[in-house]
Amino acid sequence: xxxxxxxxxxxxxxxxxxxxxxxxxxxxxxxxxxxxxxxxxxxxxxxxxxxxxxxxxxxxxxxxxxxxxxxxxxxxxxxxxxxxxxxxxxxxxxxxxxxxxxxxxxxxxxxxxxxxxxxxxxxxxxxxxxxxxxxxxxxxxxxxxxxxxxxxxxxxxxxxxxxxxxxxxxxxxxxxxxxxxxxxxxxxxxxxxxxxxxxxxxxxxxxxxxxxxxxxxxxxxxxxxxxxxxxxxxxxxxxxxxxxxxxxxxxxxxxxxxxxxxxxxxxxxxxxxxxxxxxxxxxxxxxxxxxxxxxxxxxxxxxxxxxxxxxxxxxxxxxxxxxxxxxxxxxxxxxxxxxxxxxxxxxxxxxxxxxxxxxxxxxxxxxxxx
Numbered sequence: 001x002x003x004x005x006x007x008x009x010x011x012x013x014x015x016x017x018x019x020x021x022x023x024x025x026x027x028x029x030x031x032x033x034x035x036x037x038x039x040x041x042x043x044x045x046x047x048x049x050x051x052x053x054x055x056x057x058x059x060x061x062x063x064x065x066x067x068x069x070x071x072x073x074x075x076x077x078x079x080x081x082x083x084x085x086x087x088x089x090x091x092x093x094x095x096x097x098x099x100x101x102x103x104x105x106x107x108x109x110x111x112x113x114x115x116x117x118x119x120x121x122x123x124x125x126x127x128x129x130x131x132x133x134x135x136x137x138x139x140x141x142x143x144x145x146x147x148x149x150x151x152x153x154x155x156x157x158x159x160x161x162x163x164x165x166x167x168x169x170x171x172x173x174x175x176x177x178x179x180x181x182x183x184x185x186x187x188x189x190x191x192x193x194x195x196x197x198x199x200x201x202x203x204x205x206x207x208x209x210x211x212x213x214x215x216x217x218x219x220x221x222x223x224x225x226x227x228x229x230x231x232x233x234x235x236x237x238x239x240x241x242x243x244x245x246x247x248x249x250x251x252x253x254x255x256x257x258x259x260x261x262x263x264x265x266x267x268x269x270x271x272x273x274x275x276x277x278x279x280x281x282x283x284x285x286x287x288x289x290x291x292x293x294x295x296x297x298x299x300x301x302x303x304x305x306x307x308x309x310x311x312x313x314x315x316x317x318x319x320x321x322x323x324x325x326x327x328x329x330x331x332x333x334x335x336x337x338x339x340x341x342x343x344x345x346x347x348x349x350x351x352x353x354x355x356x357x358x359x360x361x362x363x364x365x366x367x368x369x370x
Contacts, residue, residue, distance in 0.1 A: 018052045018075065024083055025049070044086045047074045099137060107131055107141045111149055122149045157362055160296035167352050170268055170293055170302055174230060174348035181264035184227040184236075184255065185305040188243045188272070189312075194219040194328040197321055212319065220325040224312075224332055225251040227267070228305040233345035235308060237336045239329040245277035252280070256287060266291045270300055307346050312339075 028045040031037045043064040050060045061071045077085040116126045128135040177183045195216040204210040223243045227236040240247045269275045284290050295302050316335045322328040
């Protein structure tokens with residue numbers, strides 16, 4: 001044999017005792033001295049040559065900067081397959097076989113048509129435990145099929161009998177406003193709370209976000225009346241303690257005072273009873289330049305001023321700390337002044353046809369399921 005394992009006195013001096021034939025030694029020494037030999041062949045050849053010279057395993061490992069396990073592996077490889085075994089790595093198992101179509105279909109069907117025990121929706125790990133897969137496999141299946149059972153969106157279809165006519169009327173004002181007229185989107189943001197935190201929060205710093213206590217002290221509420229000029233983005237705003245028809249009339253008088261008298265005023269508002277109070281109707285008759293356009297029921301999304309309410313809530317109110325209603329109202333008016341200093345109008349892009357088509361699809365989907 002050209003190479004074999006040997007023992008001395010029942011104790012191994014090295015992990016493998018190797019005898020090299022002259023031909024193998026010449027080949028291995030040629031690898032070591034060769035300038036173009038790949039480095040992996042160089043250190044494998046050195047392991048075998050040093051083992052043949054009866055050098056201990058740990059000494060060899062230090063000499064070639066490899067672990068003891070690696071040295072032993074390549075000694076055994078040479079004993080098993082000779083020079084040819086040093087030239088290439090041993091074959092390794094291939095990648096795990098892909099999931100079968102039946103398994104994928106099972107996960108998708110279970111996600112869409114079943115619910116977990118004592119739960120309302122699936123999580124990745126719940127589904128993985130239910131079908132016997134890794135959670136990463138479930139995650140890939142959900143991603144490929146665009147399934148997100150952890151998320152839910154709210155919706156409401158309007159049952160207004162005149163939905164189509166009102167949509168066409170209001171969207172028409174957004175996209176093609178009448179000449180010599182102003183279009184305002186108006187509404188009240190009621191019950192804005194003046195909240196003070198029970199303890200001071202910590203400021204933001206590197207690696208840590210700012211903090212605020214989860215509980216709070218209430219110091220009262222206020223109502224913001226706002227009229228968004230659709231063309232310019234400027235907002236007429238006023239805070240009041242209540243939102244009855246008396247306050248609504250006061251706000252209408254302010255709009256009347258702050259708009260040119262020779263222009264008609266079109267107001268887009270929701271169906272809140274305050275807006276249709278008899279005293280309000282009488283005031284509108286005495287001011288014929290004012291024209292009311294009411295949104296469909298359950299369709300506040302079409303009132304553009306709601307987008308402004310979202311901005312002021314996110315930018316100034318939600319994370320604010322207010323020790324009194326007066327302080328809250330001062331913050332709101334400061335925000336309005338800042339907004340009106342450089343107003344930017346919102347741009348409505350959906351046509352009436354697109355909206356009606358989408359609502360029809362939603363209603364059809366509901367009717368098919370229920």
